[in-house]
Amino acid sequence: MTDTHDIALEGGGHEFRVRVYPAAEPSGALLVWLHGGAFMFGTLEMPEADQVGRRLTAHGISVVSVDYTLAPLDALEQLGPPDPDADVPSPEQLRAEIEAAGPRARFPVAGLQTVAAFDWAVANASAYGADPERVSLGGASAGANLSAGAAMRLRDRGTTMPKVLALVYPSLHDGILPPNAETTELLREVPAARLFTPESRAAINRNYLPDGHDPDGYAFPGGHDLAGLPEVLIVNAELDSLRPSGEAFAAELAAASVDVRVVRQHGAMHGYLNEIGHPAAERTLTLLRDAVAMR
Template sequence: MPRRSPVDPFIVAAQRRTAHLPQPDLKDPVARRRQAAENDAQALGIFGIERPDVATRDEVVAVDGHPDVRVRVYWPTPERARPGDGLPLMLALYGGGFTIGGIDWTGWDATFRTRARDAGIVIVAPDYSHAPEVRFPAQPEQCWSAFEWAVDHAHELGADPNRVAIGGTSSGGNLAAAVTMMNRDRSNKPIRLQVLEAPALDLTTAHLDAAGVDARVPGVILRRMALRLVRDYLGPDAGLRRHPYASPLRAASLRGLPPAVVYTAELDALRGDGEAYVRALAAAGVPATGVRYIGQTHTSAGLRGWVPAADHQHRDLVATLRTLRDEPTIYPPAKEVAR
């Protein structure tokens, strides 16, 4: 059995700076959200998080049968792009276990500002609803409606509707993958790329990998914690865990989805989800690339400026998004392995 790498010492050093912050209560999603939001705000000072001066605008998008969703548009410069500028466009979905996070949170707002600036793209980030107050399928429907709005308004936003990517982190990666499927099944608008970071793609938890996380946390405990979040999101109906828009890795077919780049971390229990998705996409004839960061954890990619691997992932992601300016590579048809 492969040995687990030690946690990157740069991560350990960074974690010491936040060790005094209270740990959110996993049993109470509302209290967890409040405490996590306070911790996020304090991190601005602790880590000196940069919030680049870029133009933004908030809009409200109607969602059929579900709560409307607020979206924030981020331009790459302090001035908004002009209609027809033809910049690449990305729908970006924050993570937080479906229960916390948002576009007003310091960390996520700073991340979207930085990526828009560095990649030279327009980012549209929906502030999808939190569970358990609002449950599936509201969140994927909100994100899909935001995607439809972004593509339909691309010209007005200074973007090109033919140079579109969808990205997400953790639970946001789940929703990003779901939106690519909803688009394939409903409107089939052109999506050039899906970029997923430490995504949760199988809510049955069958691909959860506790082996590399922490020997002090048995797999059964880790799975129990994960299922608590799943129940918050999906409710009591266990059958929903296999719904393709809840667990994209469980979909009957992944054919026709956009090319993917999936980032995983060695010491992340969700590593199995992301890497299984890369293999499943490739088997379905979809160009897919998986990048695993050794010694990294589920959240370490957010520690730019403190963890070298986090800075490398940011540069790699930015370079990947900049390929939206190029003509896409056309690969010869791949023989489908899974039939």
């Protein structure tokens, strides 16, 4: 069992914390990781956060999991009822869960906290047997969005950059991108409650960034200048209405001369890292391990 400890930090005018998963036999690599949750919910205890930390430490990678400040709950009711066959809390359960999370705030707070967490990880990497030049950054879903936005900020700041940017089933554009014919057919078989719609995605995004003003791409990097970003790993869920965003972002990165690897997890729906033992989760953990451990 990995021994963890929490560190209190400040970013964006709010206090937040990170949970450190130190590798018992460090390989020199470290990953700063962010869970998802439509910017509004999610905890350090959810598998999407905790499983990543515990599994990667077994391979010598220390993990810093970020408990960023969540956005307000204004869009929660617009997301619709959850799939009864999925292990997803009801809106009432979610509200109760995160009302204990303390103050909430909209963009840019969580993104600034992501930068602060990355800076802390670089400054303290050696204490965990890691090389400050081998600190990677990544996340799942909204956490992937926050990671990509933070990488844009770090690039523009002109200082230390992540070794690798790892994005799992990300949403990187402001809105749902239209699927191609193949994806449209695949999504017909997915329960409606497991899909984001243009309406639900718009509610989430306007809850996070009300006026949609994003000239630098710090809120939604897709469609902006991506030149100068580090190597990127994108892992998409095949049965996910957000997959077109991940695929389009991969093409944008390639056009900007950024090294990118994009992988599709066949048969997987959005959020599969929250399902312990899911085949796509196991494959993705291996992809994360190999990408972050790279020298």
